[in-house]
Amino acid sequence: MLDFSLVKEYIPFLLKASVLTVEISILSIILGLFLGIVIVVMKLSKFKPISLFASFYIWSLRGTPLLVQLFLVYFGLPQIGIELQPFTASVLALGINAGAYIAEILRGGILSIPKGQMEAAQSLGLSYPTIMRRIIFPQALRVSIPAIGNESITLLKDSSLASLVTVSELMMTSQRFAATNYAFIEFYITAALLYLIMTTILSFFLRKVEFKLSISEH
Known part of the structure; x- marks a missing residue:
């Protein structure tokens, strides 16, 4: 028989763990945005070694499990003298x-911008970096917001993997209390509901951003 009354006294701890989950997710998406911008610039570079490095980065990271990448950062780096705290390793991975x-x-957003805009800007004497920064990239970012939003939601859910490197986020905290009280279904359902609440709030925020950008575009 399910007994969710067992969960009540642990709610403050689960909420605190949820805050840590949000912190990991926010810092990870900020890092991901920064790296994404750098890598796409490298990918579009006409200098072949830089473009090839960016292609390799994208190919290798998308083609291997996130869990393997997390373990490489947390367990692998100490082997070469780089030790990271679990929280830092999770955000980095x-x-x-x-x-x-x-x-x-x-990259898809940039390629969706009509080439005529680039040609028109070049005819006005603008440099390539200026064209990208002031004309092409702002439009590409606007087009890419929905997909970046989906990636942010996925990242929030994937933050549960941090529990495997001893980060006391929502999943690990739920698992610990579930094992202590032998109430696995109750605590895991509660954790699922908290994740659902967080992703719903994030989705609502992202829709607001998309709406404002669509208004500003018109």
Whole structure:
């Protein structure tokens, strides 16, 4: 028989763990956005070695499991003398992984901009970096917002993997209390509901951003 009354006294701890989950997700998406912008610029570079490096980054990160990447960062780096705290390692692994996906999202956004805009700007004597920064990239970012939003939601859910490197986020906290009270269904359902609440709030915020951008575009 299910007894959710067992969960009540642990709600403050689960909420605190949810805050940590949000912190990991926000920092990871910020890192992912930064890396995504850098990688897409490298990908579009006419200098072949830089373009090839960006292609390799995207190919390798998208083609391997996030869990393997997380373990490489947390358990692998100490082997070469680089030791990271579990929280830092989680943010780094999630951010590096997100960077590959965001780079491809942004590349698609950039390629969706009509080439005539680039040609018109060049005819006015504007340099390539200026054209990208002031004309092409702002439009590409606007087009890419929905896909970046989806990646952010995925990242929030994937943050549960941080529990495997001892980060006391929502999943690990739920698992610990579930094992202590032998109430696995109750605590896991509660954790699922908290994740659902967080992703719903994030989705609502992203829809607001999309709406404002669509208004400003018109």
